[in-house]
Amino acid sequence: MAETPSGLGALYERSLDCVHCGLCLSSCPTYVETGREASSPRGRIYLARGVAEGRISLGGVASEEFYACLGCRACETACPSGVRYGELLEEARAAVEREDARTGPARGIEWFALRRIVPHPVVLRAFVNLLGLAQRLRLDRLALPFLPAALRERHRLLPSVPSRLERRPLPPRIRAEGEPRGRVALLEGCVMPEFFGATNRATARVLARNGYDVVVPEAQGCCGALQAHAGDADTARSLLDRNCRAFLDAEVDAVVVNSAGCGAHLRGAGHWLPGEGDDLAERVRDIAEFLVEAGFRAPTGRIEARVCYDDPCHLLHGQGVKDAPRRLLESIPGVELIEHADAAACCGAAGIYNLTHPEMSQAVLARKLDALSAADPDIIATGNPGCLMQLAKGAAERGLRARVVHPIELLEEAYR
Ligand code: SF4
Protein backbone atom coordinates (compact mmCIF):
# COMPACT_ATOMS: atom_id res chain seq x y z
CA MET A 1 0.00 0.00 0.00
CA ALA A 2 1.27 3.48 -0.90
CA GLU A 3 2.72 5.68 1.87
CA THR A 4 0.80 8.96 2.10
CA PRO A 5 1.13 11.90 4.49
CA SER A 6 -2.43 11.24 5.67
CA GLY A 7 -1.90 7.50 6.20
CA LEU A 8 -4.79 6.89 3.75
CA GLY A 9 -2.82 4.72 1.33
CA ALA A 10 -5.76 2.48 0.35
CA LEU A 11 -7.90 5.52 -0.47
CA TYR A 12 -5.06 7.01 -2.53
CA GLU A 13 -4.56 3.80 -4.50
CA ARG A 14 -8.26 3.49 -5.32
CA SER A 15 -8.33 7.08 -6.54
CA LEU A 16 -5.53 6.34 -9.05
CA ASP A 17 -7.84 4.16 -11.17
CA CYS A 18 -9.78 7.26 -12.26
CA VAL A 19 -8.49 8.71 -15.55
CA HIS A 20 -10.78 11.80 -15.30
CA CYS A 21 -12.57 10.98 -18.56
CA GLY A 22 -15.93 12.24 -17.25
CA LEU A 23 -17.94 9.40 -18.82
CA CYS A 24 -19.67 8.85 -15.46
CA LEU A 25 -20.93 12.41 -15.03
CA SER A 26 -24.26 12.12 -16.82
CA SER A 27 -25.20 9.02 -14.81
CA CYS A 28 -24.62 10.75 -11.45
CA PRO A 29 -27.87 12.08 -9.92
CA THR A 30 -26.16 14.66 -7.70
CA TYR A 31 -24.15 16.04 -10.64
CA VAL A 32 -27.24 16.14 -12.85
CA GLU A 33 -29.10 18.07 -10.14
CA THR A 34 -26.35 20.54 -9.21
CA GLY A 35 -24.08 20.70 -12.27
CA ARG A 36 -21.15 21.03 -9.83
CA GLU A 37 -17.93 19.13 -10.51
CA ALA A 38 -17.40 18.57 -6.78
CA SER A 39 -20.76 16.79 -6.63
CA SER A 40 -19.79 14.36 -9.42
CA PRO A 41 -18.00 10.99 -9.11
CA ARG A 42 -14.86 12.48 -10.71
CA GLY A 43 -14.98 15.46 -8.35
CA ARG A 44 -15.41 13.27 -5.29
CA ILE A 45 -12.54 11.01 -6.38
CA TYR A 46 -10.40 14.13 -6.86
CA LEU A 47 -11.31 15.26 -3.34
CA ALA A 48 -10.50 11.79 -1.95
CA ARG A 49 -7.11 11.84 -3.65
CA GLY A 50 -6.39 15.35 -2.35
CA VAL A 51 -7.29 14.24 1.17
CA ALA A 52 -5.08 11.15 0.89
CA GLU A 53 -2.17 13.26 -0.40
CA GLY A 54 -2.65 15.70 2.50
CA ARG A 55 -3.49 18.63 0.14
CA ILE A 56 -7.17 18.90 1.08
CA SER A 57 -8.66 18.93 4.55
CA LEU A 58 -10.99 16.01 5.40
CA GLY A 59 -13.58 18.36 6.94
CA GLY A 60 -15.57 21.02 5.07
CA VAL A 61 -16.25 20.47 1.36
CA ALA A 62 -14.64 17.02 1.20
CA SER A 63 -16.70 15.51 3.99
CA GLU A 64 -19.87 17.30 2.80
CA GLU A 65 -19.48 15.88 -0.69
CA PHE A 66 -18.66 12.36 0.51
CA TYR A 67 -21.96 12.34 2.43
CA ALA A 68 -23.99 14.20 -0.21
CA CYS A 69 -23.29 11.25 -2.51
CA LEU A 70 -26.20 8.79 -2.72
CA GLY A 71 -23.84 5.81 -2.89
CA CYS A 72 -25.95 4.54 -5.81
CA ARG A 73 -22.87 3.30 -7.73
CA ALA A 74 -24.32 4.27 -11.11
CA CYS A 75 -20.86 5.73 -11.75
CA GLU A 76 -19.30 2.26 -11.38
CA THR A 77 -21.49 0.88 -14.16
CA ALA A 78 -20.64 3.85 -16.38
CA CYS A 79 -16.89 3.82 -15.69
CA PRO A 80 -14.69 2.20 -18.37
CA SER A 81 -11.64 2.17 -16.06
CA GLY A 82 -13.10 -0.12 -13.41
CA VAL A 83 -13.03 2.43 -10.58
CA ARG A 84 -14.46 0.73 -7.48
CA TYR A 85 -16.26 3.81 -6.36
CA GLY A 86 -18.43 2.13 -3.69
CA GLU A 87 -15.39 0.89 -1.77
CA LEU A 88 -13.61 4.24 -2.24
CA LEU A 89 -16.62 6.04 -0.80
CA GLU A 90 -16.84 3.72 2.21
CA GLU A 91 -13.13 4.26 2.90
CA ALA A 92 -13.45 8.03 2.55
CA ARG A 93 -16.42 8.11 4.94
CA ALA A 94 -14.67 5.82 7.42
CA ALA A 95 -11.76 8.32 7.44
CA VAL A 96 -14.20 11.17 8.12
CA GLU A 97 -15.69 9.26 11.05
CA ARG A 98 -12.29 8.27 12.47
CA GLU A 99 -11.13 11.89 12.39
CA ASP A 100 -14.47 13.15 13.69
CA ALA A 101 -14.47 15.57 10.74
CA ARG A 102 -18.23 15.93 10.33
CA THR A 103 -20.85 17.79 12.35
CA GLY A 104 -24.50 18.69 11.81
CA PRO A 105 -27.95 17.11 12.14
CA ALA A 106 -27.42 14.49 9.40
CA ARG A 107 -24.61 12.95 11.41
CA GLY A 108 -26.76 12.91 14.56
CA ILE A 109 -29.61 11.16 12.71
CA GLU A 110 -27.24 8.54 11.27
CA TRP A 111 -25.45 7.95 14.56
CA PHE A 112 -28.71 7.49 16.47
CA ALA A 113 -30.52 5.39 13.85
CA LEU A 114 -27.62 3.20 12.72
CA ARG A 115 -25.83 2.59 16.03
CA ARG A 116 -28.57 2.80 18.62
CA ILE A 117 -31.64 1.40 16.84
CA VAL A 118 -31.19 -0.59 13.62
CA PRO A 119 -28.60 -3.22 14.72
CA HIS A 120 -30.50 -4.10 17.93
CA PRO A 121 -33.65 -6.14 17.15
CA VAL A 122 -35.26 -5.54 20.56
CA VAL A 123 -34.70 -1.78 20.41
CA LEU A 124 -35.79 -1.64 16.76
CA ARG A 125 -38.99 -3.55 17.55
CA ALA A 126 -39.75 -1.25 20.52
CA PHE A 127 -39.14 1.81 18.34
CA VAL A 128 -41.40 0.48 15.56
CA ASN A 129 -44.07 -0.46 18.15
CA LEU A 130 -44.01 3.11 19.49
CA LEU A 131 -44.14 4.57 16.01
CA GLY A 132 -47.07 2.29 15.14
CA LEU A 133 -48.94 3.28 18.30
CA ALA A 134 -48.36 6.98 17.62
CA GLN A 135 -49.59 6.53 14.04
CA ARG A 136 -52.72 4.61 15.11
CA LEU A 137 -53.64 7.21 17.75
CA ARG A 138 -52.63 10.00 15.34
CA LEU A 139 -50.36 11.38 18.06
CA ASP A 140 -47.65 11.95 15.47
CA ARG A 141 -49.98 14.29 13.55
CA LEU A 142 -51.06 16.12 16.71
CA ALA A 143 -47.41 16.75 17.60
CA LEU A 144 -46.54 18.00 14.11
CA PRO A 145 -47.34 21.71 14.58
CA PHE A 146 -44.97 21.82 17.58
CA LEU A 147 -42.02 20.30 15.71
CA PRO A 148 -39.34 22.37 13.93
CA ALA A 149 -39.88 22.59 10.14
CA ALA A 150 -36.99 20.21 9.36
CA LEU A 151 -38.45 17.50 11.60
CA ARG A 152 -41.95 18.01 10.17
CA GLU A 153 -40.56 17.35 6.68
CA ARG A 154 -38.72 14.23 7.86
CA HIS A 155 -41.79 12.91 9.66
CA ARG A 156 -43.57 12.82 6.28
CA LEU A 157 -40.97 10.30 5.09
CA LEU A 158 -41.51 7.78 7.88
CA PRO A 159 -43.26 4.62 6.66
CA SER A 160 -46.58 3.34 8.01
CA VAL A 161 -46.13 0.49 10.47
CA PRO A 162 -47.83 -2.76 9.36
CA SER A 163 -49.94 -4.93 11.67
CA ARG A 164 -48.33 -7.20 14.27
CA LEU A 165 -49.53 -10.18 12.24
CA GLU A 166 -47.44 -9.06 9.28
CA ARG A 167 -44.46 -8.42 11.57
CA ARG A 168 -44.40 -11.92 13.11
CA PRO A 169 -41.03 -13.65 12.66
CA LEU A 170 -40.42 -16.39 10.11
CA PRO A 171 -40.24 -19.97 11.44
CA PRO A 172 -36.68 -21.37 11.64
CA ARG A 173 -37.39 -23.84 8.82
CA ILE A 174 -39.79 -23.93 5.89
CA ARG A 175 -39.95 -27.33 4.20
CA ALA A 176 -39.68 -27.78 0.44
CA GLU A 177 -42.84 -28.77 -1.41
CA GLY A 178 -42.19 -32.24 -2.80
CA GLU A 179 -38.74 -33.79 -3.17
CA PRO A 180 -36.13 -31.20 -2.01
CA ARG A 181 -33.79 -29.87 -4.72
CA GLY A 182 -31.52 -28.22 -2.19
CA ARG A 183 -31.23 -26.27 1.04
CA VAL A 184 -30.92 -22.51 1.24
CA ALA A 185 -30.74 -19.91 4.00
CA LEU A 186 -32.79 -16.72 3.93
CA LEU A 187 -31.52 -13.39 5.19
CA GLU A 188 -34.39 -11.79 7.13
CA GLY A 189 -32.66 -8.41 7.50
CA CYS A 190 -33.31 -5.76 10.14
CA VAL A 191 -35.91 -3.47 8.58
CA MET A 192 -37.53 -6.14 6.38
CA PRO A 193 -39.27 -8.08 9.20
CA GLU A 194 -40.60 -4.85 10.70
CA PHE A 195 -41.95 -3.25 7.52
CA PHE A 196 -41.95 -6.01 4.88
CA GLY A 197 -42.71 -9.22 6.76
CA ALA A 198 -45.12 -10.20 3.97
CA THR A 199 -42.27 -9.99 1.44
CA ASN A 200 -40.07 -12.23 3.58
CA ARG A 201 -42.86 -14.79 3.89
CA ALA A 202 -43.55 -14.65 0.15
CA THR A 203 -39.84 -15.22 -0.51
CA ALA A 204 -39.75 -18.29 1.75
CA ARG A 205 -42.94 -19.70 0.20
CA VAL A 206 -41.68 -19.21 -3.36
CA LEU A 207 -38.42 -21.00 -2.49
CA ALA A 208 -40.35 -23.87 -0.89
CA ARG A 209 -42.67 -24.02 -3.92
CA ASN A 210 -39.58 -24.38 -6.09
CA GLY A 211 -38.35 -27.34 -4.06
CA TYR A 212 -35.95 -25.73 -1.59
CA ASP A 213 -35.77 -26.34 2.13
CA VAL A 214 -35.41 -22.88 3.65
CA VAL A 215 -33.59 -22.26 6.92
CA VAL A 216 -33.73 -18.95 8.76
CA PRO A 217 -30.70 -18.98 11.09
CA GLU A 218 -31.60 -17.48 14.45
CA ALA A 219 -28.08 -16.13 14.97
CA GLN A 220 -28.28 -13.81 11.93
CA GLY A 221 -28.87 -10.08 12.29
CA CYS A 222 -28.57 -6.71 10.60
CA CYS A 223 -25.97 -7.17 7.82
CA GLY A 224 -24.18 -3.87 8.49
CA ALA A 225 -24.67 -2.37 5.01
CA LEU A 226 -26.05 0.94 6.25
CA GLN A 227 -23.29 1.25 8.85
CA ALA A 228 -20.62 0.54 6.22
CA HIS A 229 -22.11 3.17 3.91
CA ALA A 230 -22.17 5.68 6.76
CA GLY A 231 -18.47 5.16 7.56
CA ASP A 232 -19.00 3.22 10.80
CA ALA A 233 -16.48 0.53 9.91
CA ASP A 234 -16.23 -1.09 13.35
CA THR A 235 -19.97 -1.70 13.71
CA ALA A 236 -20.19 -2.84 10.08
CA ARG A 237 -17.38 -5.37 10.55
CA SER A 238 -18.78 -6.79 13.76
CA LEU A 239 -22.29 -7.21 12.26
CA LEU A 240 -20.82 -8.90 9.21
CA ASP A 241 -18.74 -11.21 11.39
CA ARG A 242 -21.87 -12.35 13.21
CA ASN A 243 -23.65 -13.06 9.91
CA CYS A 244 -20.65 -14.93 8.48
CA ARG A 245 -20.79 -17.34 11.42
CA ALA A 246 -24.59 -17.67 11.29
CA PHE A 247 -24.75 -18.45 7.58
CA LEU A 248 -21.58 -20.51 7.20
CA ASP A 249 -22.65 -22.70 10.16
CA ALA A 250 -26.01 -23.30 8.44
CA GLU A 251 -24.24 -25.33 5.70
CA VAL A 252 -26.50 -24.34 2.84
CA ASP A 253 -26.16 -24.27 -0.94
CA ALA A 254 -26.93 -20.55 -1.09
CA VAL A 255 -27.76 -17.57 1.07
CA VAL A 256 -30.78 -15.95 -0.56
CA VAL A 257 -31.39 -12.24 -0.11
CA ASN A 258 -34.46 -10.22 -1.14
CA SER A 259 -33.07 -6.80 -0.21
CA ALA A 260 -30.72 -5.36 -2.84
CA GLY A 261 -28.71 -3.22 -0.41
CA CYS A 262 -28.02 -6.17 1.91
CA GLY A 263 -27.19 -8.44 -1.02
CA ALA A 264 -24.64 -6.01 -2.46
CA HIS A 265 -23.02 -5.60 0.95
CA LEU A 266 -22.82 -9.35 1.64
CA ARG A 267 -21.36 -9.90 -1.82
CA GLY A 268 -18.57 -7.51 -0.86
CA ALA A 269 -18.01 -9.24 2.51
CA GLY A 270 -14.49 -10.32 1.49
CA HIS A 271 -13.45 -6.67 1.41
CA TRP A 272 -14.31 -6.40 5.13
CA LEU A 273 -13.44 -9.89 6.34
CA PRO A 274 -10.99 -11.64 4.01
CA GLY A 275 -11.40 -15.43 4.20
CA GLU A 276 -14.73 -15.97 5.97
CA GLY A 277 -16.23 -12.98 4.18
CA ASP A 278 -15.19 -14.40 0.80
CA ASP A 279 -16.79 -17.75 1.70
CA LEU A 280 -20.05 -16.01 2.54
CA ALA A 281 -19.94 -13.75 -0.52
CA GLU A 282 -19.59 -16.78 -2.80
CA ARG A 283 -22.92 -18.19 -1.56
CA VAL A 284 -24.98 -14.98 -1.69
CA ARG A 285 -27.68 -14.74 -4.37
CA ASP A 286 -30.46 -12.28 -4.96
CA ILE A 287 -33.82 -14.10 -4.91
CA ALA A 288 -34.65 -13.32 -8.56
CA GLU A 289 -31.18 -14.30 -9.75
CA PHE A 290 -31.33 -17.52 -7.71
CA LEU A 291 -34.70 -18.57 -9.12
CA VAL A 292 -33.75 -17.82 -12.72
CA GLU A 293 -30.44 -19.69 -12.39
CA ALA A 294 -32.23 -22.64 -10.76
CA GLY A 295 -34.99 -22.73 -13.40
CA PHE A 296 -38.12 -21.61 -11.53
CA ARG A 297 -41.59 -23.12 -11.87
CA ALA A 298 -43.73 -21.12 -14.25
CA PRO A 299 -46.70 -19.58 -12.43
CA THR A 300 -50.19 -20.28 -13.74
CA GLY A 301 -52.30 -17.69 -11.88
CA ARG A 302 -53.09 -14.55 -13.88
CA ILE A 303 -52.39 -10.98 -12.81
CA GLU A 304 -53.85 -8.61 -15.36
CA ALA A 305 -51.61 -5.57 -14.95
CA ARG A 306 -49.16 -3.25 -16.66
CA VAL A 307 -46.06 -3.52 -14.49
CA CYS A 308 -43.08 -1.14 -14.41
CA TYR A 309 -39.95 -2.66 -12.90
CA ASP A 310 -37.64 -0.13 -11.24
CA ASP A 311 -34.03 -1.29 -10.77
CA PRO A 312 -32.70 -0.92 -7.21
CA CYS A 313 -29.22 0.64 -7.56
CA HIS A 314 -27.60 -1.99 -5.38
CA LEU A 315 -29.03 -4.79 -7.49
CA LEU A 316 -28.26 -3.26 -10.88
CA HIS A 317 -25.02 -1.39 -10.16
CA GLY A 318 -23.94 -3.23 -6.99
CA GLN A 319 -24.62 -6.81 -8.13
CA GLY A 320 -25.02 -6.56 -11.91
CA VAL A 321 -28.49 -8.15 -11.80
CA LYS A 322 -30.75 -6.62 -14.44
CA ASP A 323 -32.66 -9.29 -16.36
CA ALA A 324 -33.62 -11.82 -13.65
CA PRO A 325 -36.37 -9.77 -11.93
CA ARG A 326 -37.79 -8.89 -15.37
CA ARG A 327 -37.80 -12.61 -16.32
CA LEU A 328 -39.80 -13.42 -13.17
CA LEU A 329 -42.34 -10.70 -13.88
CA GLU A 330 -42.68 -11.57 -17.58
CA SER A 331 -43.39 -15.20 -16.64
CA ILE A 332 -46.64 -14.21 -14.88
CA PRO A 333 -49.65 -14.73 -17.16
CA GLY A 334 -51.45 -11.43 -17.77
CA VAL A 335 -48.50 -9.20 -16.81
CA GLU A 336 -47.45 -6.66 -19.41
CA LEU A 337 -43.95 -5.52 -18.48
CA ILE A 338 -43.33 -1.94 -19.55
CA GLU A 339 -40.05 -0.06 -19.26
CA HIS A 340 -39.95 3.51 -18.02
CA ALA A 341 -37.35 6.12 -18.91
CA ASP A 342 -35.67 6.39 -15.49
CA ALA A 343 -35.54 2.74 -14.33
CA ALA A 344 -31.75 2.58 -13.90
CA ALA A 345 -31.45 5.81 -11.87
CA CYS A 346 -31.55 6.15 -8.09
CA CYS A 347 -34.94 6.86 -6.45
CA GLY A 348 -33.28 8.98 -3.74
CA ALA A 349 -33.91 6.60 -0.81
CA ALA A 350 -30.28 5.43 -0.52
CA GLY A 351 -30.48 3.90 2.96
CA ILE A 352 -31.48 6.80 5.19
CA TYR A 353 -30.28 9.49 2.75
CA ASN A 354 -33.91 10.60 2.39
CA LEU A 355 -33.83 11.52 6.10
CA THR A 356 -30.34 13.03 6.17
CA HIS A 357 -30.54 14.90 2.81
CA PRO A 358 -34.29 15.33 2.18
CA GLU A 359 -34.02 18.07 -0.46
CA MET A 360 -31.67 16.22 -2.80
CA SER A 361 -33.54 12.98 -2.18
CA GLN A 362 -36.85 14.58 -3.21
CA ALA A 363 -35.30 16.20 -6.30
CA VAL A 364 -33.93 12.81 -7.43
CA LEU A 365 -37.27 11.13 -6.70
CA ALA A 366 -39.17 13.75 -8.70
CA ARG A 367 -37.38 12.70 -11.93
CA LYS A 368 -38.30 9.08 -11.30
CA LEU A 369 -41.94 9.96 -10.61
CA ASP A 370 -42.09 11.98 -13.85
CA ALA A 371 -41.00 8.89 -15.77
CA LEU A 372 -43.37 6.57 -13.88
CA SER A 373 -46.21 9.03 -14.34
CA ALA A 374 -45.62 9.01 -18.11
CA ALA A 375 -45.60 5.18 -18.20
CA ASP A 376 -48.77 5.03 -16.03
CA PRO A 377 -48.44 1.43 -14.75
CA ASP A 378 -50.91 -0.47 -12.54
CA ILE A 379 -48.01 -1.83 -10.46
CA ILE A 380 -44.48 -0.62 -9.73
CA ALA A 381 -42.12 -3.47 -8.75
CA THR A 382 -38.77 -3.04 -7.06
CA GLY A 383 -36.58 -5.19 -4.81
CA ASN A 384 -35.24 -3.16 -1.92
CA PRO A 385 -36.97 -1.96 1.27
CA GLY A 386 -35.75 1.65 1.04
CA CYS A 387 -36.86 1.90 -2.60
CA LEU A 388 -40.23 0.30 -1.80
CA MET A 389 -40.88 2.89 0.93
CA GLN A 390 -39.61 5.83 -1.12
CA LEU A 391 -41.57 4.91 -4.25
CA ALA A 392 -44.76 4.11 -2.30
CA LYS A 393 -44.65 7.51 -0.55
CA GLY A 394 -43.71 9.33 -3.73
CA ALA A 395 -46.35 7.61 -5.87
CA ALA A 396 -49.08 8.33 -3.31
CA GLU A 397 -48.10 11.99 -3.00
CA ARG A 398 -47.92 12.37 -6.78
CA GLY A 399 -51.38 10.82 -7.08
CA LEU A 400 -50.26 7.79 -9.13
CA ARG A 401 -52.72 4.92 -9.01
CA ALA A 402 -50.01 2.21 -9.03
CA ARG A 403 -49.36 0.02 -6.00
CA VAL A 404 -45.69 -0.61 -5.18
CA VAL A 405 -44.56 -4.19 -4.45
CA HIS A 406 -41.54 -6.49 -4.42
CA PRO A 407 -41.41 -8.70 -7.58
CA ILE A 408 -41.37 -11.84 -5.43
CA GLU A 409 -44.77 -10.92 -3.99
CA LEU A 410 -46.27 -10.84 -7.48
CA LEU A 411 -44.74 -14.20 -8.31
CA GLU A 412 -46.09 -15.66 -5.09
CA GLU A 413 -49.51 -14.17 -5.84
CA ALA A 414 -49.42 -15.85 -9.24
CA TYR A 415 -48.45 -19.19 -7.68
CA ARG A 416 -51.44 -18.95 -5.36
S1 SF4 B 1 -22.50 6.82 -6.19
FE1 SF4 B 1 -24.19 7.79 -7.33
S2 SF4 B 1 -24.41 9.83 -6.40
FE2 SF4 B 1 -22.42 9.02 -5.73
S3 SF4 B 1 -20.93 9.80 -7.22
FE3 SF4 B 1 -21.57 7.77 -7.97
S4 SF4 B 1 -23.29 8.18 -9.36
FE4 SF4 B 1 -22.99 10.05 -8.12
Ligand code: SF4
Ligand atom coordinates in the same frame (compact mmCIF):
# COMPACT_ATOMS: atom_id res chain seq x y z
S1 SF4 C 1 -15.82 7.27 -15.72
FE1 SF4 C 1 -14.39 6.35 -14.25
S2 SF4 C 1 -12.38 7.03 -14.94
FE2 SF4 C 1 -13.86 8.36 -15.96
S3 SF4 C 1 -14.08 10.15 -14.58
FE3 SF4 C 1 -15.67 8.70 -14.00
S4 SF4 C 1 -14.76 7.46 -12.34
FE4 SF4 C 1 -13.06 8.52 -13.40
